[in-house]
Amino acid sequence: MVQKAKILLVDDRPENLLALEAILSALDQTLVRASSGEEALKALLTDDFAVILLDVQMPGMDGFETAAHIKRRERTRDIPIIFLTAINHGPHHTFRGYAAGAVDYISKPFDPWVLRAKVSVFVDLYTKNCQLKEQAALLRLQLEAGEQQAIGGALLGELSARLASVEEQAEALTKQLAGSTEAGAAVTAAHLERKLASLRQALDALRPGAN
Known part of the structure; x- marks a missing residue:
């Protein structure tokens, strides 16, 4: 839950x-x-x-x-x-x-x-962020425990797919904000992009061979 x-x-x-x-x-x-x-x-x-x-x-x-x-x-x-x-x-x-x-x-x-719509955007981003962090932590534990690489690879692929879905949603939202006349739209879009870039970087660091 x-x-x-x-x-x-x-x-x-x-x-x-x-x-x-x-x-x-x-x-x-x-x-x-x-x-x-x-x-x-x-x-x-x-x-x-x-x-x-x-x-x-x-x-x-x-x-x-x-x-x-x-x-x-x-x-x-x-x-x-x-x-x-x-x-x-x-x-x-x-x-x-x-x-x-x-x-x-x-x-x-x-x-x-x-x-309510503005707040909902950040709640959704926060929730997905927490889910990805939990799953990434689970993946680290599995790899540290020496479980099969296939298991780690499968979970990593699932995490990457979920993040890609979030990135697509954020890209669509950014396009909507780009057409907005509100002063805060660009700031909101930039914040979303930074958050997702940070998540992608953290996920890529889990891949085999990453430094």
């Missing part, structure tokens, strides 16, 4: 957290609340998350500062961050969000369907 992904929701207003939970409940994943930047950083110390929805305007540590801390930590630097904001100070404010490491920047009020 595939373990549910965790999604971190960060907002100082309880009503906003409740609204996000209502929007994302259809994804059937684990939603974790944080009412401040400090609380979010604490949650990130112990749990792994597929994506973070982070409010920009919060008292104390705001969203930009929280994101900076997240990106400085090796454990959390690759977690996608989607900024949510009720204020709009123009392109400069948006670019500041991307500079802080966000993959998207959404102004409130937003379309619930659009937000």
Whole structure:
């Protein structure tokens, strides 16, 4: 059974957290609340998350500062961050969000369907990433245990085929994003490409004769 992904929701207003939970409940994943930047950083110390929805305007540590801390930590630097904001100070404010490491920047009020679709992309990528890592670890154990090369080769071929399928889906998504007028589309596509390239590199390293 595939373990549910965790999604971190960060907002100082309880009503906003409740609204996000209502929007994302259809994804059937684990939603974790944080009412401040400090609380979010604490949650990130112990749990792994597929994506973070982070409010920009919060008292104390705001969203930009929280994101900076997240990106400085090796454990959390690759977690996608989607900024949510009720204020709009123009392109400069948006670019500041991307500079802080966000993959998207959404102004409130937003379309619930659009937000759910964006989050779903990163949940799917996270889930497939976890599955591939588990199977790669199993393959390593089999090879280290001295099992037949044919078994290792068959499993490696299955992993490669699954990753190829994910790469095809990501390529189709990237083409869709390329035609988007949203400022965050290119950033999202680039993030997906980096993740998949890293997975492919790790899988290729398992092949016989790889250095």
